[in-house]
Amino acid sequence: xxxxxxxxxxxxxxxxxxxxxxxxxxxxxxxxxxxxxxxxxxxxxxxxxxxxxxxxxxxxxxxxxxxxxxxxxxxxxxxxxxxxxxxxxxxxxxxxxxxxxxxxxxxxxxxxxxxxxxxxxxxxxxxxxxxxxxxxxxxxxxxxxxxxxxxxxxxxxxxxxxxxxxxxxxxxxxxxxxxxxxxxxxxxxxxxxxxxxxxxxxxxxxxxxxxxxxxxxxxxxxxxxxxxxxxxxxxxxxxxxxxxxxxxxxxxxxxxxxxxxxxxxxxxxxxxxxxxxxxxxxxxxxxxxxxxxxxxxxx
Ligand SMILES: [Zn+2]
Numbered sequence: 001x002x003x004x005x006x007x008x009x010x011x012x013x014x015x016x017x018x019x020x021x022x023x024x025x026x027x028x029x030x031x032x033x034x035x036x037x038x039x040x041x042x043x044x045x046x047x048x049x050x051x052x053x054x055x056x057x058x059x060x061x062x063x064x065x066x067x068x069x070x071x072x073x074x075x076x077x078x079x080x081x082x083x084x085x086x087x088x089x090x091x092x093x094x095x096x097x098x099x100x101x102x103x104x105x106x107x108x109x110x111x112x113x114x115x116x117x118x119x120x121x122x123x124x125x126x127x128x129x130x131x132x133x134x135x136x137x138x139x140x141x142x143x144x145x146x147x148x149x150x151x152x153x154x155x156x157x158x159x160x161x162x163x164x165x166x167x168x169x170x171x172x173x174x175x176x177x178x179x180x181x182x183x184x185x186x187x188x189x190x191x192x193x194x195x196x197x198x199x200x201x202x203x204x205x206x207x208x209x210x211x212x213x214x215x216x217x218x219x220x221x222x223x224x225x226x227x228x229x230x231x232x233x234x235x236x237x238x239x240x241x242x243x244x245x246x247x248x249x250x251x252x253x254x255x256x257x258x259x260x261x262x263x264x265x266x267x268x269x270x271x272x273x274x275x276x277x278x279x280x281x282x283x284x285x286x287x288x289x290x291x292x293x294x295x296x297x298x299x
Contacts, residue, residue: 028055028067031178036069039148044199048157049082050213051201052145053193056256056273057177058249059184060233063273064177066262070201074193074210075259076161078298082194083213084158088298089131090258091160092118096137098166103224103234110219110246113237114164117250120280121258126291129299135160143216145190149175162257163216164250167235170222183229186275187219187249189256207296215257219249238278245278252279255286259293 027033032055040051053074057064078088094114099107115134122132141155143165151172174182192213194202201210223244224234236243248270255271262273269285282290 027071028065029178032067032176033069035176036067039145040069040199042148044195044197047197049194049197050157050192051195051199052190053201053210053212054191055176055188056262057181057185057188058252058275059273060186060244060275061184063262064185070210072201072208072210074191074212075207075293076212077205077207080204080211082211083161085161086131086133088129089133090162091133091135092162092164092254092257093135093137093142093160094164095142095166097139097141098168101167101219101224101235102221102226102228103236105235105237105246109237110167110235113246114250114254116247116280117254120251120282121254121290124282124287124290126287126294127258129297130294145216146172146218151175158214161212161214162254163214164254165216165218167219167221170220170225170228170230172218173220173222182220182222185220186223186244187217187253189215189217189253191215191256212259217250217253217257219246219253241277244275248277248279249275251282255282255289258290260286260289263289 036052043051054068056066076090079085094111096107099110118132121127141153142159142163143155146152146168147154149172151168170182173185177185194211194213204211222228223230233242233244235246237246239245251270260271262271263269263285265272267285269283270279271286
């Protein structure tokens with residue numbers, strides 16, 4: 001239970017009365033939040049105008065908390081020139097260089113499954129105003145989060161709004177999530193927001209929400225790796241448990257990319273925090289969530 005003072009702070013944050021720096025929430029796993037803040041100190045020093053805001057882990061077995069730096073919500077800003085916006089449309093890219101899996105899937109197979117997941121969200125009536133556009137992988141490294149853990153270079157920013165960054169080794173997930181991450185985390189989404197040089201988040205459209213800069217999704221290649229401790233749960237296409245279905249995980253992760261958080265169960269939802277077998281069709285709660293996020297998106 002929250003006490004009266006905490007309730008007042010939460011209410012103030014929800015209605016936008018408190019500035020983002022004052023309303024810093026730092027919800028989640030303290031160790032993960034600490035890593036996010038270390039990364040943000042490095043990003044601030046580079047004066048890139050962006051920081052990490054939220055990480056959501058999609059797990060098998062036990063759920064993990066969402067990790068968010070500020071209490072204030074964040075949203076995409078339509079036609080935001082800072083992220084090379086394609087008008088009011090949102091763009092995504094699939095990094096083909098990390099698309100094949102130890103379980104034997106080709107990059108073409110995983111990319112097609114990711115494409116289907118984006119097409120599913122795009123078909124939601126509440127996303128009619130949000131065209132979802134694919135940007136082709138031109139071979140340039142399109143992601144940055146892995147570089148802070150020694151698993152890649154600091155890639156090129158803003159090649160797309162949403163980057164499905166591919167399948168990375170077990171150790172990366174252990175490093176990001178902490179103990180058990182390599183075995184428990186199927187995939188995660190990391191959202192970056194725009195900040196001023198002093199680190200203050202921006203709200204350029206005055207919607208009382210911080211401004212999403214870009215989102216990256218990483219998939220754990222430990223699943224189905226015969227040398228690892230998840231050999232019995234291989235990534236596959238349209239596979240039932242104990243296999244892990246790429247399209248189901250991509251639908252969940254790109255739900256985060258578009259702006260949804262975790263909820264339930266109950267009710268059952270694509271956005272439940274723990275994997276529960278094939279789910280290729282959003283549930284009513286998922287649909288309602290998208291409608292809430294995009295209700296004021298312009299024509
Ligand atoms: Zn999730």
